[in-house]
Each structure stands twice: as structure tokens, then as C-alpha cells.
Amino acid sequence: MNKRQFLLGTAALTAAAATEALAQNSPSMPDPKSLPKDWIEPDTGHRVIRVSTENDSKSLYFHDNAFTADGKWMVYDAPSGIMKVDLATWTPSLLTAAKGWRCLMVSRTKPVLYARKFTTGPDGKPSGQEIAAIDINTGAIKTIAKDINGGITTVNADDTLLAGTWAERIYELQPGPKIAGTDGGYNAVGADGKPLSFAAAKEVRMADRLAQNIPMEIFTLDITTGERKVVTASTDWLNHVQFSPTDPHRIMYCHEGPWHSVDRVWTIRTDGSGQVNVHKRTMNMEIAGHEFFSFDGKRILYDLQTPRGEDFWLATYDLENHKRIWYHMDRDEWSVHFQITQDGTLFAGDGGDEEMVARARNGKWIYLFRPDIIDDLGVSAPNAADLIRPGVLRSEKLVNMKTHDYRTEPNLQFTPDGKWLVFRANLHGPIHVYAVAVGRA
Secondary structure (H helix, E strand, O other), X not given: OOHHHHOOOOHHHHHXXXXXXXXXXXXOOOOHHHOOOEEEOOOOOEEEEEOOOOOOOEOOOOOOOOEOOOOOEEEEEEOXXXXXXXXXXXXXXXXEEOOOOEEEEEOOOOOEEEEEEEXXXXXXXXXXXXEEEEEOOOOOEEEEEEEEOOEEEEEOOOOOEEEEEEEOOOOOOOOOOOOOOOOOOOOOEOOOOOEOOHHHHHHHHHHHHHOOOOOEEEEEEEOOOOOEEEEEEEOXXXXXXXXXXXXXXXXXXXXXXXXXXXXXXXXEEOOOOOOEEOOOOOOOOOEEEEEEEOOOOOEEEEEEEOOOOOOEEEEEEEOOOOOEXXXXXXXXXXXXXXXXXXXXXXXXXXXXXXXOOOOOOOOOEEEEEEEEEOOOOOOOOOOHHHOOEXXXXXXXXXXXXXXXXXXXXXXXXXXXXXXXXEEEEOOOOOOEEEEEEEEEO
16 A cells, blocks of 8 residues: 555655655665666566656556546656656656655546645645646646645546545554655564564554544545535544545555554545445455456456455456456466456556565566456346346466565556556665556567
8 A cells, every 4th residue: 555645644755855855865776877777677578768867756556547648748846846658668757846746646537637735834834735736738837726634635527526535633553764766665573572574563563553533534635616515524534535536536555553443445426425335245254355446437356355365356346237247367467457448348456575465486477467257157046137147357468577676666547548557666775756658679
């Protein structure tokens, strides 16, 4: 789970800025010009490109749209500012100088990037968030709102509403220094007094945060009028807020925390109606999470494990007819995040290391998955239409991630044409933005 999504309100930017500063100023980081730029992955035969030209450059979070609707441009964050990439040539150029702005997401319909920055008060502490629309073609910045009470995370399908979360007080998951070249750092001590692994410490910190029962809200902000409305309120930890890519009034969000102890995946309308728990647990230690929408807005997809760390699925839920498909995968194929092409025909995963929930022995790969339904055998149960449809993911390895430190999560995304997968990685030390061709060279 991405740390940027965990930390609430303005504390997130403080931590991210500290991490970036450490990474950029580290004397051990190599000159970007010395890093591989374009190669054929020897273990897979797929072409890989390093897109970014500056150390500590990062592609967007896996469910935040990084591409213009016409498929011509992609955006990412770099130390010098927000970059845009010509997808025909993979050439990056500066969209706007840093000045604190960071990508939020690109409009689904307009050549506009929504960006945000956090402001500080006279005491030097975070005091609010500012949102702007940046013209992809000209770089012109138009302020939408200032001093937002909470943190914006998503924009709706018709560019009328922003949405995000507010918490009564800030609770930083891991105070103290962050780890350069990663998404941050977690540390904790186990019952035996010994330091826990990164992954185990992360779970301890999440459980600590969940136990705080801090009053929270999910709210919307009208882009034109600035009107702020509360969608739902709770003392649960509310997170991962994302608008449907097609329905401007459908929001998906999660109850955050250790996944085995929360009912995570929820949807709700912007007026607060229609609150639905998408996946209800049927066994102890079952987990579901890292939910995202299909591009047509008809399905929700999520990582499902029955039980945790033992049996692995990519689950889908149809929002119209409420039918479900569960695609099975091997332990090594489990991934931190999954993705889908815009036409819905292919999936992908970014793998994981041996410390993570799957405890994979050989899981450090970027994977392409071809879905295969396996219940069409000519003979079915009488109530087959009411049951979950089983499937399997047929995998192909695209990139060997053996040198990647998964404390930086790759956050992969398909390009609009489905021909490339974009991801962030520290394959050669510093974090950079990469792309791998779906077809073999």
C-alpha cells in the first residue's frame, strides 16, 4: 500500500518532501547519465526504456490517471517539476517548474492535469492544501481552491467535483527520518524485543493508526463554486478515495488498516446514499484490498486472498449485475498492485519480494496476465448463474525486478493503447520512471 495514500492531510507532503530531499542529496546516488536508458530484458525478450532523466522521478500512483484522453501525453513528478512525456517518442519535457506542485491526476476528458501542493503557516507547520489545473499544452496554471481543510485525492469523470478525506488530527504512521530511494521507512520492535522486517513493521504501524479511532470525513469540493460537502463520516480510518472513471457521482473508498481486520472495499454516492460493502469476508483471515475501477466504470477489481498469504486471486465485481469473477494465480505471481488495459482484455501485476504477504520465492517481476475463464465445460451446477465464476491468470514475465527494492512500490499503469506498462523502480539505485513493451522485441 502506497505511503502517500496512507498519510492523511498535510503530513503526507511533509514526509514526501523529506524523502525526496534525502534521495536527491545522497552522495551515493549515481549520475542519471550513467544509468541504462534502453535495453532488451535478457530474461524475457521485452524492451525496457528509462523514461525519466532525473533521479527520484516518480510515475503516478497506480489508480491515478497519468494520460491525456487522446493518448498523446503522460505526466510524472520529478525534482525539477512536473514532467510531460510525448508517448510517440518517449521524450520528457518540463510542464511546469516545481514550486511545490505535484501531480494529482489528468482529466479523463480534457488536456488538463490537476495538481496539488501543501502550504505552511507562520509556525512552519502544514496549514492546508492548494489545488490547480495545469494546461498540458501550455503549462498555464489556474488555481481552483486554496487552504482546503483536508487532503484531495481524486477528480470525478465530468470535471465538476474533487474528493478527499479530512481527519480531526494528524497521525503520522512512522515519525522520524525516511529512507532515501524508497517510499519511506517503517520500523517497529516485536514481542521478543527484536526489530521487525519492513513489511511487519508497516503492519504494526497500520494497526496502531486504526486503533486511534480518529473522527474522519470523506468530502467533495465543487470545482466551480468551492462548495464543500461531507459524503460520509466515521471514526474508522477512511482512505483510498477514488472517483469512478465514468460515473461522476460514484465514489469508491476503503476502511484502512491491516486488511484481515477490516471490511475494506466500499462504494457510495456523492450525496451519501447507496453505501455498499463490496466484499464481505466469509472466512477468518480473508483479505481484500488495493481496489480499483475498470476503465469503463462497470467493474471493481481487487486483490483477494483466501486466507491471507495462502491462496491468491484477482477478484472482479460487476457494479451493474453484481456478478463476480475470481481469477486464480500462483504465489510468485501475487503483486503489490494489479492493472487492466483500457479495453479490459489484459491484466498486469508488479510482483513482490519475499518479505511481503505472499512470501514469494521468485516474485520480483513485472507480469503480464491473460485472463482465462475455466468454468465453461458444457456442464454446470443448476445455480451456476448465482455463483462466483472461476478463472485463472496466465502469466508472462516482462521485467526481472531482482535488483528492485520493493520498499518503493512500482505502481504500474498501461498506456492508453495497451502497448506499454509504465512503472517506477530503483533498479539501478535511485527511483526512476520506466516503461516496458507488452509485445516482445
